[in-house]
Amino acid sequence: MLLASAVAVLAGTASAFFLFALDWATATRIAHRELVWLLPVAGFVVDWLYLRFGREVEAGNNLLIDEIHDPRKIVPLRMVPLVLGGTVMSHLFGASVGREGTAVQMGGALADQVTRWLGLDRTDRRIMLMAGISAGFASVFGTPLAGAVFGLEVLAIGKLRYDALLACTVAAIVADQVGLCRGVRHTHYAIATIPPISLWPLLGVGLAGIAFGLAGKVFADATHRLGGWVKRHIAYAPYRPLLGGLFVASIVWFAGADRYIGLGIPAIVEAFRLPLSWHDFAAKLGLTVLSLGSGFKGGEVTPLFYVGATLGNALAPLLHLPFPLLAGVGFVAVFAGAANTPIASTLMAMELFGAEIGVYAAIGCVVAYLFSGHAGIYRAQRIGAGKLRHVPEGMALGEVPDYRRRLKARAVVQRLRLKTKESGDK
Secondary structure (H helix, E strand, C coil): CHHHHHHHHHHHHHHHHHHHHHHHHHHHHHHCHHHHHHHHHHHHHHHHHHHHHCHHHCCCHHHHHHHHHCCCCCCCCCHHHHHHHHHHHHHHHCCCCCCHHHHHHHHHHHHHHHHHHHCCCHHHHHHHHHHHHHHHHHHHHCCHHHHHHHHHHCCEECCCCHHHHHHHHHHHHHHHHHHHHCCCCCCCCCCCCCCCCCHHHHHHHHHHHHHHHHHHHHHHHHHHHHHHHHHHHCCCCCHHHHHHHHHHHHHHHHHCCHHHCCCCHHHHHHHCCCCCCCCHHHHHHHHHHHHHHCCCCCCCHHHHHHHHHHHHHHHHHHHCCCHHHHHHHHHHHHHHHHHCCHHHHHHHHHHHHCHHHHHHHHHHHHHHHHHCCCCCCCCCCEECCCCCCCCCCCCEHHHHHHHHHHHHHHHHHHHHHHHHHHHHHC
């Protein structure tokens, strides 16, 4: 408890500073719209700094997950200033990125310094890293219960590590309180009324959950594929966000797409209050994929909240359900599908919107989790228990596509051999 509390104080303080810096960056960008034209330069500078000083920490959240599964060496402290500065610059100049990744990376890196100072063994180091992840997540969103479970659930699909339950719970609660004591105030999302439990609302939310899961899958797959394509065709890393930033800046300036960059909190709040355009979710998804895929630093979760809330808002009239309800369920369900964390996402809905939404949120998150398949924003996640198709336990999520291609190739070879044998017999 003492170690987890120490990690939480460090992570909560870092997250508070980070959130204040984000507020400043967002207000400055809104006041000076022309700053968006400096986005390519900002991307170049940040990636040059990572290339020069941060190659060991460039993997970000995936590095933390890998270190928990297979501990090798201490996460360098330089991850904290690099990811913090890179994310603030991304928001200042208009990239469409989030904040969760930064808070989680800072929490994990700071936690690993505690393990180094105290000389903790591999088992305790794993627990402290998980506590750091929980502390960062909880403090940046103001959701301690979701943060505690997120640190346990994000590591492997279909499996939780209960040996870190106490540490993650303590770290999440303390980090959230540290942030509040530092003056952090989180956005309030209001859902006036939750429909009573009945057949059609449950079925409607389940149908919407399919769309939420597919949206999470599209987001994750598109981000990884664009990132892979850019790396194959642009060898020098700083040139990637330079080119991507030029595309983003041009779209924002000439198409008036300012509402789709940054965190997009005002648009998320609107999704709970009034009907929005049906294409809001697609525009945000596309700009976020372009920003993250080209190398800008930041998180994926808040953009996923935006995509989910606006998609739920658009689906509500089709399903004859209140748009605040589907906006709230979509808010967490797209994240549940993309991050493969349905339990943490359900708890987040209850913390943000009230316990009354729990049943609907659980249905939406579980269905989204199933329909997103073996895709996800964290490629280092392991397969603890496959969803619908058999995938070997322990395989990293990023290895699943190659595994499936090998299976298909093997099946083709077997069919050809069978046909050859049949022809020989005839």
